Amino acid sequence: MTLNGTLEDFSPAGILKVLSADGRTGAARFGGPSGCTVYLHRGQLYFARSETTDEALATALVRPGRLTADDWGRAIDASGERPMVGELLVRNGSIAPDLLASVVLSVVYDPLIELFRDGTGEFDFETDTVHWLGPFRAFPVDAIVGEVRKRVREVDEWSGTIPGLDAWVEARRTLPGTAAQVTLLREDWELVTALSGPRSITDLATELGRGAYSTARVVHRLLQAGLVEVTSTDAEAEVVPLRRHQDPSPLDLAPIEPLDEDPVLAMGLPHRTPGAEDPLTTHIGDTIADALATEEPAADAAVAPLDEVDHALPVDEGTWDEKRRVADGNALHHEDLEPTSLDEPRPADPNAAWLADLYAQFIDDPEMGGANAGKKKRRGDTQALDVAFKAQDVDGEARVSTLKRLMGALKKI
Numbered sequence: 009m010t011l012n013g014t015l016e017d018f019s020p021a022g023i024l025k026v027l028s029a030d031g032r033t034g035a036a037r038f039g040g041p042s043g044c045t046v047y048l049h050r051g052q053l054y055f056a057r058s059e060t061t062d063e064a065l066a067t068a069l070v071r072p073g074r075l076t077a078d079d080w081g082r083a084i085d086a087s088g089e090r091p092m093v094g095e096l097l098v099r100n101g102s103i104a105p106d107l108l109a110s111v112v113l114s115v116v117y118d119p120l121i122e123l124f125r126d127g128t129g130e131f132d133f134e135t136d137t138v139h140w141l142g143p144f145r146a147f148p149v150d151a152i153v154g155e156v157r158k159r160v161r162e163v164d165e166w167s168g169t170i171p172g173l174d175a176w177v178e179a180r181r182t183l184p185g186t187a188a189q190v191t192l193l194r195e196d197w198e199l200v201t202a203l204s205g206p207r208s209i210t211d212l213a214t215e216l217g218r219g220a221y222s223t224a225r226v227v228h229r230l231l232q233a234g235l236v237e238v239t240s241t242d243a244e245a246e247v248v249p250l251r252r253h254q255d256p257s258p259l260d261l262a263p264i265e266p267l268d269e270d271p272v273l274a275m276g277l278p279h280r281t282p283g284a285e286d287p288l289t290t291h292i293g294d295t296i297a298d299a300l301a302t303e304e305p306a307a308d309a310a311v312a313p314l315d316e317v318d319h320a321l322p323v324d325e326g327t328w329d330e331k332r333r334v335a336d337g338n339a340l341h342h343e344d345l346e347p348t349s350l351d352e353p354r355p356a357d358p359n360a361a362w363l364a365d366l367y368a369q370f371i372d373d374p375e376m377g378g379a380n381a382g383k384k385k386r387r388g389d390t391q392a393l394d395v396a397f398k399a400q401d402v403d404g405e406a407r408v409s410t411l412k413r414l415m416g417a418l419k420k421i
Contacts, residue, residue: 012132015040020123021153023131028052028149035137040129044119047139052146055112055139058119065115065141068217074111075103087140094144109145114219120156121163121221159221166228169238170209173220176239177227178206184234195226200235 011027020038024046027036031051038044047055069075079102087093094112098105179200183190192200202215213223230236 014130015127020127024149034135036133038131042122042126044123049143049146053149053152054143054146056116056119068111071217091138091140091142094141114222118219124156124160171240173209176206176208178237179203199226
């Protein structure tokens with residue numbers, strides 16, 4: 009007997025209950041935009057499909073942890089024209105029967121929810137029509153109808169925040185409010201880890217191997233917990249991904265503007281910044297160093313005066329005061345320094361002792377104070393300062409030797 013009619017006179021739930029009560033085996037075809045085909049075996053429902061359900065079932069089953077592609081292919085080939093793919097998968101141990109039933113229910117809820125919400129048009133029942141999966145496990149129609157009605161109410165409740173299955177989901181970067189921790193169900197965690205960026209609910213369902221409305225339930229639960237956001241279109245989804253994908257292509261970097269050339273580096277390396285030094289001390293030290301660095305002339309060669317030495321680095325004219333150049337050591341004095349007493353212990357090093365005498369006699373005490381205050385300079389006496397500063401009665405070799413001693417003493421002090 010053929011059963012047909014329109015959904016204006018009968019509800020989908022009422023039609024399925026009638027067919028279940030009669031123990032029918034076959035397919036109830038519902039027309040309209042939200043139409044689908046419901047398969048019954050002896051009054052119990054084992055499958056329901058729309059145009060995309062078969063592909064969604066294969067995608068949900070063939071994945072790591074569920075079913076391998078080889079097992080799926082062998083079951084399809086072995087079944088041939090017989091509707092027993094599900095039975096072969098369970099019989100061969102390719103997948104656990106409870107897991108297979110769970111995946112099937114998740115997929116078949118999608119066309120049933122669409123039918124119960126917006127079903128219009130005509131319907132008819134075809135006896136003995138079967139689905140290729142086969143009735144490996146059938147479910148009571150009353151239980152399925154009750155679950156579908158419950159989910160339809162849920163969809164109507166969250167329609168304000170989840171406008172449709174094409175809505176985009178994005179993860180929040182921080183926990184809501186002052187929450188320090190959250191507790192997630194297994195389904196919640198799997199969905200969160202799949203959010204590498206804004207994605208539609210349909211895409212998430214395909215990746216997770218679930219039905220679209222089953223995925224939407226998880227999204228709604230996470231939305232209520234403040235862990236995700238839902239936008240109506242992908243144009244509104246502008247969030248930084250939690251997990252960035254590496255781009256194998258080389259980065260297109262913008263050209264770098266050249267830096268301003270350092271004028272100091274342009275003078276050549278190495279270089280150093282001169283510190284704040286006394287110009288007189290710097291000038292005398294450079295003069296002595298240059299004199300010692302030059303090759304010693306022959307004994308009969310005259311030593312060039314220190315003020316005629318050609319320095320490689322010119323003295324900065326802005327800092328050198330010609331008035332501070334001292335030709336005579338007796339004119340050099342420091343009013344702020346106390347004269348050195350000859351009674352103080354003499355240094356053990358002979359160079360240091362000689363230098364101390366030099367400072368005590370001619371620099372620290374310009375008037376020749378101390379123990380030598382009453383002595384007068386006699387003709388023919390060679391004074392230390394005369395040797396150091398170009399005394400006319402000392403030959404060139406003595407001058408150079410004195411300069412070396414002075415430089416060595418300065419280094420040791």
